Amino acid sequence: MAELGLAVVGAVDICIRVANEIKTTCRRFRMYDEEIEEKAILVEAVWVRIEIQMRFLSRISELLEEELANSQLNLLRKLEGKLLQTVSQLRVQKRDGDVNDFSPKQKIMGYLSKWRWAIRDSLKELAAELEAWQNRFDPTWYLTILNSSKVLDLELRQVNAELPNDPELRLDLLNNQLNPLMNMRNLRYASKPDYKASLYFDATKLRDPRETLIMFSSARAILREQDGQTRLLIVEAVTSPNGGHGTLDISQIKTDVESLAGRLQQVDPGTFCLLHCKGLMELRDVTTRTLNGIDMLYGTPRNCALPVSLRGLLLDRSLVPSLSSIVRIAKRQVRSVSFIHTCGFVHKNIRPENILVFPSKDSSLGITFLVGFNQFRRVNQQTNLLGDPAWHRNLYRHPQRQGIHVLNRYVMQHDIYSLGVCLLEIGLWRSFVHYPLLNMNAAPVPPASFEIQISDEDFTAPHLTARLRTKDRFIELAKRDLPSRVGNVYTEIVLACLTCLDPGSRMFGNNNQEDEDGIIVGIRFIEQILARIDSISI
Template sequence: MAELVGLVLAIPPTIDLCLKYGRELKSLCAGLRQADAQVSERVIRLDNNWMRFTHQLDFLKRIQHLMEDDHREILGQTLRVLLSKLEVVTDILHRLVKHQPMCPIVSHSVEVNAHRVRYILKKQSLDKAIEELETWQRTADQSWFLLLRIADSQVDLALKMPTDFETIDNKTHASTATAIPSTVTIRASRLQDTSYSSVSPETKLTFDAAELSKMLIQPIPFSHISTAQRVFGNGQVGVYFLNQIRCEPVAKYQVIKKDARDLARKLQHNDPYTFGLLACKGVAVPLSSSTDGPNRQAAPPATLTMVFRKPAHTTGTANSLRYLLTHTVPPKSLSLRFDYAKQLARSVSYVHTFGFVHKNIRPESILAFTSTRSDLPPQSLFLVGFENFRREDGSTQRLGDNTLERNLYRHSSRQGASPNEDYVMQHDIYSLGVCLLEIGFWRSFIRYHPQTGRAIPTEILPVSPHADVKQVNHFLHTQSKDFLLHLARNELPQYMGTRYTEIAETCLTCLDPDNQDFGDEREFQDEDGIRVGVRYIEKVVLRLDQLCV
């Protein structure tokens, strides 16, 4: 009982300390806004991030008593690390200004002499400190957004209440729901309550698939995603990404359509870099009666198309991760490979937060964009490929296939045309583990025949490129998992180090009964589906975020 009380009491003091340093940070930022352009750019970035974080802290303080112990502990640990990063940033900013402190916490009226800024001397340390602070803010985000899965009306009340923390300008903040609109869409779809969402009219989420004919569509190499351009009447060009969903059997069309519309509603956000998921414009639906009525079972398969927006601050064309693995040299910096892994793990986390399992995580389903902003990674990864997804609480059809390019990323219990087990989040985690291996080696496990387009195993796999379908399937069904574990344990450490290897191994064994982190399914049978997400953040996301070179 004492331990439980200790956990409950651990978060509020940490929040108060974060707010204390946050007020100091905001005061320093207010003074430094008039400094030279480079300093001003960074303090505005800090200030904007802090405003968002204030709302998150307020919301957390209101509902932290509803959290389960593991969730509270992980979020508390993350906040304590975040607090240490916040202290470092404020200390550096202190050295950039000349002020007369009136108390241990800087007063609201910090006197700043812009000429005293020693930015050139502090630039490298400040940039590094800001980067580390933002990294841990993104890490805290994942545990924080998971709060929206709690099935309690107090969560909804807390989202709608104005933030009541004291601010530098003494103005009352808007509610968390207003300040962070994505909370509304996530929460609404979790409750299956469209009246809660700001995107309630169905017409805003679905449109006639005939509209796609007005776009210039080009396939993305080594991906099932296409790029689409449309020139509007005012001369502006819109760039989109098309993700087709083939509905087989058609008897399930209405269920798949509903799930696609639900996912589109959740992805009506403006934070693609936070979630690692592209913002969705809507779902293109064929206006045909063949999918309705008593004869729908005999109708040909229908196709829905999810239309995603191009993320801001990117240039050039998108490439699939498969293309990068097969056509580019390994990144010169090991930290870039770490960054790819962190981004992909974050995307998987948010798919779960949004209440879905992906079922198709592989390099063909991952798009890479070249960033144009210095505060973004050189290459930003986004998870797409929503072809077989479903709601976590939805029925599973246990349908599969025998394709190498898909089955290699599936756990042995999900192999073949008729998988043995229902799909759960741990199956997505396994798929992530296979991708972590390829990123670590920077080698693709498959290639495509230039004439036939058939997937062929590369030399890293113990299967001949000339093997027939039966031989390939035998390897996939009986040997692939053990072989991938062998690669992880015996060869990956020399490329990526011990800690990265341990994370990849955790993912690959997450469905094993003797896996101490994920093996006992009874631990994750909670009503809200939060426990497995918390464990994933603890054992995968947090450990990846701690990797550095």
């Protein structure tokens, strides 16, 4: 590990040195050309965040698990290649004469008349590549919070030491959630038992709230007036982890909900694809004042309209989304699952009913967020083996977790399987669950196109026949119908999710290969699923 840590430090040093050379070159010309100045500012705006992460990574390199260190080293080398390519382009353009800070203005302007377009293009391309690299790096960066070493906490206390020297940038980053070290420190602190942030929402702030149901979702929307404007909140009740099966341990539920809410108070919705938690509200018996439930409240994108569930969109036969919109939704679902696992939780309830879609000008389908945290638990917390027979919920569960006779404790790979079913459904853009007359209170039925008979009775028996039949059907659908609709890469991603616990699976292994803190599964998910789906360009 010492050698690997030194390799990470060396790669960081090279990246920072080359980036400084690029910034020095830009400073020679930006005052003479507005477009070069604009592109240089874009590059520096992205780079300042990356450099903060690089310097911190260098300090904690020896704390990283081997698989995580290798993953980040590979990413650093890719970053190094991008920076060196830009430097080589800028150096080639300088060969016709010595242009430096002390050259006469006429000489610099003469040089720019020949090369300004090349410099602009190089910087524009670099800014885009740095942003793409940042999006790819962030998931592995946040996986670091799962490290149990107290040394990491000590290093995070030195946040200010990692800020750039520029006083204006220092002030901006100190007061800005974009500071990646502040984000990591807050997320890590939110996992501590002594987290003291105000978790409970004052119900009196909900002045004359107007509550409305969200079709085909257990979440509700609340409209409230604040400062002369209408604000939208999303609320969902946290219930017994098994839909009423088994004893309701409200004290354990409260502890877990507080832990999750603390993390969701710190998330950046744009990065995590999860809604920001505004707080919790206790639900007490009117007579006895006994705590019998908890509501979790989420903030929403500013000035947004009421959301719909993904199930509602899938059931809308008049809606024919573009391929780019489908891929955009799929990417967000992958990212949200990755960050749930990064926060140390498994979701246990990933299905279209728990994916909310808010209208957006950037997509015909809208922007999605994963909710439905009413069955979640900590990754390393023992889970019970109680299930339920409802076919429309079992459809999204791995065969090991289907029916009333659950075979295995819940692990991250079970979430990954559920994600695979959702990605298949999104890719085909047809609902696997129908409701007669689009009535959300009606008993759900399988669509005629599903080609297999399925009912609750199939999930009451202890044998695996019906359970494996659904999985085999999904794999068949993916292989047959997905390539022509969304391409081979998307298809391979879906198949990797659906087979993630198969014997011999090279991506995620089996139950016997679990890692205690989930870092190994998290890294493989990022590399084999998230990175690959992010690479899809429409």
